[in-house]
Amino acid sequence: MQIDLRTVAIKPVRNTFDHIARRFGDKPASRYQEGTYDLQQDFKFHYRPTWEPELETFDERRTAIKMKDWYALKDPRQYYYGAWTIARSRQQDAAESSFEMIEDRGLADTVPADLRQTALDVLLPLRHAEWGGNMGNSYIAGYGYGAAITQPCLYHAMDHLAVAQYLTRMGIELGGVDALDAAKTAWMEAPMWQPLRRHVENLFVVKDWFEIFVAQNLVLEGLAYPLFFDHLDAHFAANGGTVISMMNRFAAEWAGESAKWVDAQIKVAAAESAENKAQLSAWARQYRTLTLEALKPLAERAFGDNADEVLNEVVSQFNTRCTKLGLAVQE
Amino acid sequence: MDMQVKKKKLGLKEKYAHMTRGLDWQPSYQTKEAVFPYATYEGIKVHDWDKWEDPFRLTMDAYWKYQAEKERKLYAVLDAFAQNNGHLGLTDARYLNAVKLFLTGISPLEYMAHRGFATAGRNFPGVGPRVACLMQAVDEIRHSQTQIHAISNYNKYYNGFHDFKHMLERVWYLSVPKSFFDDAFSAGPFEWMVAIGFSFEYVLTNLLFVPFMSGAAYNGDMATVTFGFSAQSDEARHMTLGLECIKFMLEQDPDNVPIVQKWIDKWAWRGVRVLSLVSMMMDYMLPKRVMSWKEAWEIYFEQNGGALFNDLARYGIKMPECLSRASIDKEHASHQTWSILYQYGGAAAFHTFMPSDEEMDWLSAKYPNTFDKYYRERFTYWREQEQKGNRFYNNTLPMLCQVCQVPMAVTEPDNMLQISYRESDYKGEKYHTCSDGCKQIFDDEPEKYIQAWLPVHQIYMGNCFPEGTDPTVEGFDPLAKVLEWYHLVPGKDNMDYNGSEDQKNFNAWRGLATKND
Numbered sequence: 063m064q065i066d067l068r069t070v071a072i073k074p075v076r077n078t079f080d081h082i083a084r085r086f087g088d089k090p091a092s093r094y095q096e097g098t099y100d101l102q103q104d105f106k107f108h109y110r111p112t113w114e115p116e117l118e119t120f121d122e123r124r125t126a127i128k129m130k131d132w133y134a135l136k137d138p139r140q141y142y143y144g145a146w147t148i149a150r151s152r153q154q155d156a157a158e159s160s161f162e163m164i165e166d167r168g169l170a171d172t173v174p175a176d177l178r179q180t181a182l183d184v185l186l187p188l189r190h191a192e193w194g195g196n197m198g199n200s201y202i203a204g205y206g207y208g209a210a211i212t213q214p215c216l217y218h219a220m221d222h223l224a225v226a227q228y229l230t231r232m233g234i235e236l237g238g239v240d241a242l243d244a245a246k247t248a249w250m251e252a253p254m255w256q257p258l259r260r261h262v263e264n265l266f267v268v269k270d271w272f273e274i275f276v277a278q279n280l281v282l283e284g285l286a287y288p289l290f291f292d293h294l295d296a297h298f299a300a301n302g303g304t305v306i307s308m309m310n311r312f313a314a315e316w317a318g319e320s321a322k323w324v325d326a327q328i329k330v331a332a333a334e335s336a337e338n339k340a341q342l343s344a345w346a347r348q349y350r351t352l353t354l355e356a357l358k359p360l361a362e363r364a365f366g367d368n369a370d371e372v373l374n375e376v377v378s379q380f381n382t383r384c385t386k387l388g389l390a391v392q393e
Numbered sequence: 394m395d396m397q398v399k400k401k402k403l404g405l406k407e408k409y410a411h412m413t414r415g416l417d418w419q420p421s422y423q424t425k426e427a428v429f430p431y432a433t434y435e436g437i438k439v440h441d442w443d444k445w446e447d448p449f450r451l452t453m454d455a456y457w458k459y460q461a462e463k464e465r466k467l468y469a470v471l472d473a474f475a476q477n478n479g480h481l482g483l484t485d486a487r488y489l490n491a492v493k494l495f496l497t498g499i500s501p502l503e504y505m506a507h508r509g510f511a512t513a514g515r516n517f518p519g520v521g522p523r524v525a526c527l528m529q530a531v532d533e534i535r536h537s538q539t540q541i542h543a544i545s546n547y548n549k550y551y552n553g554f555h556d557f558k559h560m561l562e563r564v565w566y567l568s569v570p571k572s573f574f575d576d577a578f579s580a581g582p583f584e585w586m587v588a589i590g591f592s593f594e595y596v597l598t599n600l601l602f603v604p605f606m607s608g609a610a611y612n613g614d615m616a617t618v619t620f621g622f623s624a625q626s627d628e629a630r631h632m633t634l635g636l637e638c639i640k641f642m643l644e645q646d647p648d649n650v651p652i653v654q655k656w657i658d659k660w661a662w663r664g665v666r667v668l669s670l671v672s673m674m675m676d677y678m679l680p681k682r683v684m685s686w687k688e689a690w691e692i693y694f695e696q697n698g699g700a701l702f703n704d705l706a707r708y709g710i711k712m713p714e715c716l717s718r719a720s721i722d723k724e725h726a727s728h729q730t731w732s733i734l735y736q737y738g739g740a741a742a743f744h745t746f747m748p749s750d751e752e753m754d755w756l757s758a759k760y761p762n763t764f765d766k767y768y769r770e771r772f773t774y775w776r777e778q779e780q781k782g783n784r785f786y787n788n789t790l791p792m793l794c795q796v797c798q799v800p801m802a803v804t805e806p807d808n809m810l811q812i813s814y815r816e817s818d819y820k821g822e823k824y825h826t827c828s829d830g831c832k833q834i835f836d837d838e839p840e841k842y843i844q845a846w847l848p849v850h851q852i853y854m855g856n857c858f859p860e861g862t863d864p865t866v867e868g869f870d871p872l873a874k875v876l877e878w879y880h881l882v883p884g885k886d887n888m889d890y891n892g893s894e895d896q897k898n899f900n901a902w903r904g905l906a907t908k909n910d
Contacts, residue, residue: 070478070906074549075898080556080880096545097538101504105562106846108575113431119578120508143535144464144542151461154454193416197515200527204512209504216511216531223524224453227412234403234411242415250418263422 085133094140099133101209122207125272126341127331132208134334138326139214139319146217150224153312160308161231169305170235177303178236184364185290185310186233186245187255191282192226194262195219198278202271211275214323218279221320225313232309254363258356272331273345279324281349284383285357287317288376294364325387332388343390350380350391409450414443417520429518435581437653438646442519445641448633451528460535463623467539470619475546479615481906484680486551486899487890488612490743491678493553494670495605495617496544497742498570501561503537505574506530509585516582522641525634529590532627539623543616550902551895553743553887556880560742563857563879565790565848566670566734567742568798572845573667577660579841583642584656590635592660596701598628599693600668604675607683643708650709655837658713662830665719666797672727673734676756677748685759690723715830721806724763728756732768733802735775736787740872742881744890747776767809784889788872790849794827795842796834800849801827819843 076083078091081100107119117123122132129135141149164170173181199219206212233241249255261282268274291314298306307314332339354377361369384391403411420428432439451459473479483489510530514523548554561567577588593601606621608614639657642649672686684692694716702712731745738745748756753772756764775785791800805811815832817824819839826832835842851857855864858874876883885894 069476072478072550072902072905075551076549076555079545079548079554081558093538093542096541100558101501101537102508103501103505103558103562103571107579108568108572108846109579109841109844111579112841113434113579113581119575142538143531144468144538147457147464147535148461150453151457154457158454189416190418196527200511200515200523200530203530204508204515212508212511213534216507216527216534219511219514219527220453220456220531223416223527224457226416227452227454230412230415239403239411242411246415246418250421260422263420263428266420266428267423 092140094137094142094145097142098136098209098213102207102212120207124205124207125270127272127338129208129331129334129338133210134330135208135211135327137210137214137323139323141214141217146214150221153315154224157228157312160311161235164235164305164308169308172302173236173305174302177298177301177306180294180364181298181303181306182233182237182241182245183248184294184360185306186229186237186241187249188286188290189226189229189233190246190249191258191262191286192222192229194265195222195278195283196226198265198274202275206271211327215275218320218323221316225316228309228312232306235309236306254359257359261352261356264352275324275327276342276345277349277353279320280328280384281346281353281380283317283324284321284380285350285353285376287313287321288379289357289361289372290364291317293372293376297365325383328384328389329387339388339390343384346384346389346391350377405450409447409452412452413447413524414520425518429516431516431581432518435583435652437583437642437649439519439642440645442517442521444644445519445521446637447521448525448637449528449630451630456528459626463626464535464539467619467623468542471543471546471616474616474619478902478906480547480550481899481903482613482615483899484612486895487744487746488608488614488678488680489547489551489895490553490745490890491605491608491612491674492544492547492614492617493743494674494678496540496554497557497560497564498567498670499601499605500537500540500544501558502570502574503533503540505578506589507533507537509574509578509589512578513582513585513590522638525637529631529634532631535627536620536624539620540617543620546616550898552882552885552893553895555886559880563848564742564881565737565740565793565852566800568793568846568848569670570667572798573663576663576841586635586638587642587653587656588660588663590631591639592635592657592664594628594631595635596661596694596698597664597668598632599697600689601671602628603693604671604683604689608674608679611681611683612679639705640708643705643710647709654710657710658715658830659834659837661713662715662719662828662834663797665716665722666794666799666827666831669726669730669799669803672723673731676727676759677731677752682755685756686727687723687759690719695720715828715833718806718828718830722803724760725767725804728760728764728768729803730799732771733791733800736785737791737800739786739788739883739888740876740879741887742879744887744893744895746890747772747779779889779891786888790852792825793847793849794831795824795845795847796826796831798845798847799827801825803827 077088079096082091082095085099086095102120104120111117111119196219199215199222203212203216203219206215230242233245249259265274265277268277291310295307295310295314298304328342332342354373358373361373365372381391507530510526510533514526514530517523517526544554561571577585580588606618609617609621639653642653675683675686675689702710734741735745735747753769757769778785791802793800801812801814803813805813813828815826815829817826817832817835824835824843826835852875857878858864859878862874864871881887890896
């Protein structure tokens, strides 16, 4: 059964803004389209930046990657602010209910001591690396080109901050506030953490924003997240540490979702030209090597004798992923 | 079974410190200078970033929770508005010209604010201000998008909204707000915070954001006012950030005081010039007025702003001198600006119109010292001419101020017969500014302001025609070509409101919705 309400119908004069209609025709547009396309100014900035007078305010020359249309780099999740923040608030609700259950029932105390120590040693200092992910992505949001890619990079930066904050909460649950200090000392001083810290700090001084996108969002996240939030997580779950997985569910779910967005960017940029493909592939290979060096001591701490095997599996999956995206990453 | 001893819950402040400040570290594989290359060149000295007081303590989980709730409500209202022909509830479609000014002159600049705060959120060596700036960066894209989404429905039925970003970058008077943000973005992170975080968000919000949103509330614009209410709590956060940033700079080193003072002077004046567009909106464009521009200036600047500067006096900060002129100009700003837009209404991106008798009486009452004495006669004459079929359009182009880019048609504060202008010589060229305030800004950074892309000058240089235009052909009509380049259709998107398509459509549609055949 269906009922029809009668309304006063007025025929619209136009269906969307002209800059949207020029791209997609004059038909009703989505909120993602109206809130994203051509939003960044690209014509006649009044003054050269005092901090970089050789370039314009927004300038395509801030990266070696070249695109005819930067809005080809669209977000498959179609995140505008409202869509993003509502999606994250749902995930946040789920994560919060996990933490509440763990806190109310004192479940953190049920984690076997060795797993607890592994989480404190290997996962907790990662909150600093996550903060590094925030810095890289806020750089892209500031200096990148075109609202289609800069917009999700700011969301991604905030997501990294959230992951860092969830890791902090996990640390407090498992080891109290003292654990945070210990993890920071490890990040700053422990030999095991120095290669990763050096790598993260080196990314802070990279000028090319697309290079940061590849190094951080494709390679570092593409190798570290499967290592910690798939393999290590499975190890926790199999050995009575499901509580740790519960506390990291936001990071694990988020990584899967955001990887789809990262893939879409790389795939489109690589398909644009042979030059882009060569540059992106070179960055992927270069940062794969550097990232693996940085992750190796952590994998050894987490997986002991199985470290090489786990890392090989992670790299092999990563290589397959890159090949699917059109990159040439085999040595 | 043992009873678990519950862990003590952390206090909000402590929790926030672990969740933000605890994440950062002092780099040792790269120098601080390399990681934060833009932190020192403006001359601001910071000795201890830990002295930064977090103005609000939001972790991401709390942020998403609050913001998502607001987004759900906002979009539910926007959907209902679109479904039920909400535009027919306006006091009059004439009101929409204020919304056009907002969409073309403000919304794309919310996007600029988003990018600017993203860079500030990367560039400060202190983690506290970085996180606060990033929160604002993400709020600002919210504002840009929610404004576009709120106004999107009007674009389907009315003219002049259709290509707002294209217009912002080209149309002459829109270079006033555009150059304001371009100026701030091209400065360093500290000046950005004074320009946008403090001057724009703290000092001027009540004179810009609030008048537009109140105008929406008074004129039945449920879409825009719902956005306004939804953004209110964001704006409150932004204001506290702007103030904290100023105080932090002033407290860190006495050498910062003169630099901050110079920036406050500059951005207060630049802000006042942008506000001249708001003044005409308040006094002339709203069918139902909220208050006069003069009243708004007195309440929100002279009283509230006065209290603020009293508070900052303990740091050695003085009220910018240029603002004493603004308190004289408050009697004239809206009338003079509307005169400019009215006579150049053939090149504007919205409709202009002369006030009715009743509206003129309102203006007389609100401006007893100036309206009848200086403006009523001119406006009455223009209206009579229009009624005789001789609507006045000025076909010349006004000279623009090199700094604020407002047309130089504003009079001296002490002489209504004299156009106010100042002159500076730089590298053998003469540059004109509209006031002492703008001249001072020019003389302080001439290398910056000589770069200004002044729309009128560019038209005369032939840079504002569609590609392939040949200005030498017989009967060449430069204005027609400029409008084509602006993506404006004369008469449809601009000129007088009386007789416009907007007016006809609104009246016909409202009849359709309220009367029987």
